[in-house]
Amino acid sequence: MLMVFGYNLGPILGQGVLGVVNGAFYALLSLGLAVIFGLLNIINFAHGALYMLGAVVAWFLLNYLGIGYWPSLFIAPVIVGAFGVLLERTMISKLYKLDHLYGLLLTFGIALIVEGLARNQFGSSGLPYSVPESLRGATRLGFMIMPTYRLWVVVASFVICITTWLVLEKTPIGATLRAATENAALVQSFGVNVPRLVMLTYGAGVALAALAGVMAAPVYSVNPNMGSDVIIVVFAVVVIGGMGSILGSILTGFGLGLLEGFTKFLYPEASGVVVFVLMIVVLLTRPAGLFGKAS
Amino acid sequence: MADTMLEVRGLNAWYGESHILHGVDFDVKEGEVVTLLGRNGAGKTTTMKSIMGLVGQRAGSVKFKGTETVDLRSDRIAHLGIAICPEERGIFASLNVTENLMLPPIVAPGGLSVAEIHDLFPNLKERAGSQGTKLSGGEQQMLAIGRILRTGAKLLLLDEPTEGLAPVIVQQIGRTIRAIKERGFTVLLVEQNFHFAATVADRHYVMDHGVVVDQIKNSELASNMEKLHDYLGV
Numbered sequence: 001m002l003m004v005f006g007y008n009l010g011p012i013l014g015q016g017v018l019g020v021v022n023g024a025f026y027a028l029l030s031l032g033l034a035v036i037f038g039l040l041n042i043i044n045f046a047h048g049a050l051y052m053l054g055a056v057v058a059w060f061l062l063n064y065l066g067i068g069y070w071p072s073l074f075i076a077p078v079i080v081g082a083f084g085v086l087l088e089r090t091m092i093s094k095l096y097k098l099d100h101l102y103g104l105l106l107t108f109g110i111a112l113i114v115e116g117l118a119r120n121q122f123g124s125s126g127l128p129y130s131v132p133e134s135l136r137g138a139t140r141l142g143f144m145i146m147p148t149y150r151l152w153v154v155v156a157s158f159v160i161c162i163t164t165w166l167v168l169e170k171t172p173i174g175a176t177l178r179a180a181t182e183n184a185a186l187v188q189s190f191g192v193n194v195p196r197l198v199m200l201t202y203g204a205g206v207a208l209a210a211l212a213g214v215m216a217a218p219v220y221s222v223n224p225n226m227g228s229d230v231i232i233v234v235f236a237v238v239v240i241g242g243m244g245s246i247l248g249s250i251l252t253g254f255g256l257g258l259l260e261g262f263t264k265f266l267y268p269e270a271s272g273v274v275v276f277v278l279m280i281v282v283l284l285t286r287p288a289g290l291f292g293k294a295s
Numbered sequence: 296m297a298d299t300m301l302e303v304r305g306l307n308a309w310y311g312e313s314h315i316l317h318g319v320d321f322d323v324k325e326g327e328v329v330t331l332l333g334r335n336g337a338g339k340t341t342t343m344k345s346i347m348g349l350v351g352q353r354a355g356s357v358k359f360k361g362t363e364t365v366d367l368r369s370d371r372i373a374h375l376g377i378a379i380c381p382e383e384r385g386i387f388a389s390l391n392v393t394e395n396l397m398l399p400p401i402v403a404p405g406g407l408s409v410a411e412i413h414d415l416f417p418n419l420k421e422r423a424g425s426q427g428t429k430l431s432g433g434e435q436q437m438l439a440i441g442r443i444l445r446t447g448a449k450l451l452l453l454d455e456p457t458e459g460l461a462p463v464i465v466q467q468i469g470r471t472i473r474a475i476k477e478r479g480f481t482v483l484l485v486e487q488n489f490h491f492a493a494t495v496a497d498r499h500y501v502m503d504h505g506v507v508v509d510q511i512k513n514s515e516l517a518s519n520m521e522k523l524h525d526y527l528g529v
């Protein structure tokens with residue numbers, strides 16, 4: 001075992017850091033899923049497709065309107081978030097009184113349509129989206145050299161996750177949201193416009209997915225399948241973290257990215273399944289998830 | 296004569312297929328404390344929830360200060376100035392005491408300040424940072440009442456606020472109801488315990504099987520004891 005320390009620690013740390021980049025996207029996506037699941041009680045299968053749509057919108061903004069990365073970080077989430085609000089108003093809101101399964105099927109259908117349209121438009125090969133000028137190059141961290149853009153992704157998504165968590169835990173709006181998650185009818189009877197709160201929450205969760213999509217564009221390129229590639233892992237993250245647990249999603253997202261990274265170094269063949277193995281173990285031993293409350 | 300604040304006429308309510316209220320009629324005048332008495336399952340809670348807009352299917356008429364509310368959504372009704380303290384208290388586990396207290400939005404001027412609520416219920420001040428559902432039953436009831444006193448709602452619907460509480464706390468809640476009546480609030484109270492009801496109320500309505508079957512002035516309660524025992528089956 002000591003031989004491990006005889007090694008240069010660089011490569012394993014390198015894989016770990018790259019894993020954290022993936023983890024940053026897992027965290028951003030599972031955070032939105034958790035907020036939506038908590039309040040709307042639907043499993044938003046369209047989340048991956050809307051993440052992809054964020055990247056596609058950023059690509060369009062760049063190639064048709066000449067709008068670059070930084071403005072797109074705001075504009076694409078607003079556009080996709082508005083699309084989410086439209087979906088919620090016209091379709092998803094009709095299903096709240098029914099079983100979870102209906103919302104899942106509906107959003108799965110939406111995902112297939114959005115991805116099908118994107119594939120029809122762009123084919124399955126990725127569209128390149130270059131790293132913004134100011135984030136090109138590499139940054140020397142003590143133990144390794146890391147592409148600056150990836151460092152930015154990790155830091156930015158960490159800040160976004162913590163900010164979201166603070167808003168939910170420490171502000172009056174967050175308290176209203178938590179209360180509505182517990183008992184929406186009572187909160188509404190106090191005079192809160194809960195249908196509007198639900199609509200805006202869905203829009204915000206979707207905007208968060210689109211923001212992740214824009215940030216992902218320079219890393220993974222813009223690809224109609226990018227959502228479906230990542231969303232299955234993200235669902236595993238949500239299950240492992242505990243359905244509806246905000247902090248659980250964030251920690252599990254980053255943690256599983258890291259775990260995947262280390263696995264890639266230690267036993268690359270297992271890196272694609274390690275998350276699912278962990279999910280099975282968690283489901284068998286703690287069905288409510290690592291951070292979930294048993295109900 | 297004070298103005299009629301709440302006028303309920305021919306109120307019907309359903310939970311899915313079950314028809315629960317079959318034409319409920321009663322009035323509450325401004326500044327009054329009025330109780331709904333009745334056996335378990337008589338429809339008292341359903342009446343309260345119907346007034347608040349918390350029962351999906353309802354018909355008939357519920358007028359609050361002359362405004363018809365029977366077709367309104369519960370958040371609209373709240374903004375007219377009605378607030379509910381539900382039977383199950385409805386304290387939020389994911390909110391601490393202060394967050395629970397501050398949750399209901401202000402709908403009108405004239406509510407109590409947080410300091411005044413803390414004066415009525417000192418426990419809420421001491422336990423401000425505790426998780427809402429970590430409080431004792433009595434403290435949760437104080438919180439459930441306290442948070443609707445802040446909002447400026449003038450008609451308060453209190454559903455069995457003394458249920459299962461120790462005598463000292465029942466007395467404290469009795470004092471609170473008299474104090475808020477003093478301040479001009481109007482209260483519709485559901486009670487099983489009519490000895491308690493007699494210490495706070497002006498009038499009583501008796502419900503049975505989803506209708507109001509009788510009305511008794513508080514001053515005439517003593518002479519109607521036998522009848523009341525019959526109604527309530529005690």
Ligand SMILES: Nc1ncnc2c1ncn2[C@@H]1O[C@H](COP(=O)(O)OP(=O)(O)OP(=O)(O)O)[C@@H](O)[C@H]1O
Nearest residue numbers: 310313315333334335336337338339340341342382
């Ligand atoms: N959510 C519900 N779905 C179906 N039936 C209900 C529901 N809530 C109450 N009921 C039924 O409606 C009737 C009236 O109930 P309600 O709670 O209004 O009575 P109550 O007078 O408040 O009784 P208690 O004194 O026990 O609180 C009862 O027969 C009850 O079983």
Ligand SMILES: [Mg+2]
Nearest residue numbers: 339340341382
């Ligand atoms: Mg009841």
